[in-house]
Amino acid sequence: MPSHSDHTEPLAPEWLTIPDDLNTLDPAIWPDTAARNASGGVEIGGVAVTDLAKTFGTPLYVVDRATAVAQATRIRDAFANALATIGTDVTVYYASKALLTSDVVRWMRDAGLNVDVSSGGELAIAVAAGMPPQRIGLHGNNKSYAELRAAVGIGLGTIVVDSLDEIDLLQAVIEDAVAETTADAAAGSPAASSPLADPSYRQRVRLRVTTGVHASTHEFLATAREDQKFGVALADVDEAVRRLRAIDRVEFVGMHSHIGSQIFDALGFDEAITRLIEVQKRLLESGPVPELNLGGGFGIAYTEADLPRPIEQMAENIASTLQRSCFAQGVPVPHIAIEPGRSIVGRAGVTLYETGTIKDVQIDQLTGNTRRYIAVDGGMSDNPRPELYDADYQASLASRSSDAEPVLVRVVGKHCESGDIVVQADYLPEDVRRGDLLAVPDTGAYCFSLSSNYNMLPRPAVVGVWDGTAHLLVHGESIETLLRRDAGLEITNKTED
CATH class of the missing domain: 2.40.37.10 (Lyase, Ornithine Decarboxylase; Chain A, domain 1)
Structure with missing residues (x-):
């Protein structure tokens, strides 16, 4: 400066x-x-x-464009390099709510990033822009039947389930979609090309977990505190995962955590990882949990007074905490996903x-x-x-x-x-x-x-x-x-x- x-x-x-x-x-x-x-x-x-x-x-x-692409590449490489040292890798989703246009989607796609959406409109733009459905994740605390139906119908990469109530809705959507696809196939309709036409296809699902971590940010940007609308409480995770695993066409791939936005240090991530890996150990007793999505929220400098930690240091700190927590619990290090948005385009x-x-x-x-x-x-x-x-x-x-x-x-x-x-x-x-x-x-x-x-x-x-x-x-x-x-x-x- x-x-x-x-x-x-x-x-x-x-x-x-x-x-x-x-x-x-x-x-x-x-x-x-x-x-x-x-x-x-x-x-x-x-x-x-x-x-x-x-x-x-x-x-x-x-x-x-040059800055946005450079930031996307820098964040991708920082986490890939840090996580490689502990024997795992990363999938980076661009959090499109930060800035969504078809061109921005293409910039992120070509930089090797996936994209995260949180509504039917965001999903439609991402697909229309040419992002492969398998590289899209869908968020949202109140997804509609239509939004879930659209996601399931195109074989979306991952749906992040946000509540116990949504599990029932997702099951109904999948059952309806399978029935419609089966009927279309019998009638020779082109809709039979849906991924659901394959009996072995299962919709990948993550479960959003409210860790209770109080990130150091504005109250309206803290999204993991207990008294707010997002996610499933830690006490309800086991029941939620049991119900997800019971759905024939669902593949539970792991938990999702997002502690907030405009975060300048890794302390909140450290605590969230510690709590999540404790739960991961329990969940592994009844089935695979190959992934863990740690969300985004990495802060940027808006004024001369702002001093966010460099993303390389954040990545190294998160990798170190992840390795330490997994060793302490005796579980393998999962594949990691992150969802930066502001830190890419801000x-x-x-x-x-x-x-x-x-x-x-x-x-x-x-x-x-x-x-x-x-x-x-x-x-x-x-x-x-x-x-x-x-x-x-x-x-x-x-x-x-x-x-x-x-x-x-x-x-x-x-x-x-x-x-x-x-x-x-x-x-x-x-x-x-x-x-x-x-x-x-x-x-x-x-x-x-x-x-x-x-x-x-x-x-x-x-x-x-x-x-x-x-x-x-x-x-x-x-x-x-x-x-x-x-x-x-x-x-x-x-x-x-």
Whole structure:
């Protein structure tokens, strides 16, 4: 990270320091290919952000393919190398909820990753993008009959069962699917080519287990605590596995654990592994348990204050704990699966905004302290994470460089909410004016996925950049898009016609 001098601004958070150079792009939070060109503007993937804004408008999600692929490869290799030292290997699933487009699926497929989905819509996009069904895993705490039927019908690689109730639903789905496939085969229907037409085919299933580990992260991102909606409690695992193994067309392959997101160290994984391997020993007494899925949640740096442990160290720590736990319980080391998402695409993404209203607001009459507010043309509709998780971001002037003095600012959106804050606090050049482009890095994960039409703002386009060229990944919306969706206007228009 660049060096910084101590801040003296009373309204600045303790972690924020005044940059020595406001034009520097911190490599810890910007894409690998981000740089300033000869004119001082930012370019990503060899494409100037001014050209991107001119072509696609703002706000705009920009995704650097090189960074996403490099991160996927780095994580895959880190775990493969670490686990090889203890005699096992890894399957890496890209957690598509972080950012899902057909192109991103293909990037992950070609990098050797599988993909994890959690709804029928995500499944449909992954399949349509060309990911083989055998390389897809399906999550979800409330899967519908239709979603399970679609997964079973195409021979999905793995279904992660989330509750005792879902076991009954899955059994009904499989029985119906087998009956339909048998009937189709008798009638000579092409549907007889389904994997279920083979009497020896069994649907691979994992069981999501709530370990009770309290990961060090935001409360809404901790997913293994006892009082929440995901998974089966440790006390219910034996019964759940017994019932899964009793279903004729199901192959139970192992447990699944996900302790949370944006995790900076391996302590939570250590405790989860210790508890899971104790259960693994019991389950092996009545049948095979060849795999263990440890989920994802590896954190990234969003600001200069964030210091996540390098993924290579995380992998080595997890491998060491796994080996130690298996030795202590006298069980073989299972095949491991992981599901990174944010750590692959988070830093690959940047959101571009155009600045609008700029105002200085006096915060304290006694001290005279003022805060500069810079409003942009998006906000919580394209990035709700600051409101949902108190997430911090940083920003840079992107359309040009500047030698002006740094001033403490708060970047806000244009929504009718006082909490519509994009960047709580950062230093930008004093000469930022209406019409400048601001860039907020680290927005590749969950920003597009969580976007909305609040205040009837159209959702931005998603553009991929590589080799000096921009590629449209997802069409942006327009006011006309919103009008066409309103059924009342559709009825009115038909009447007038």
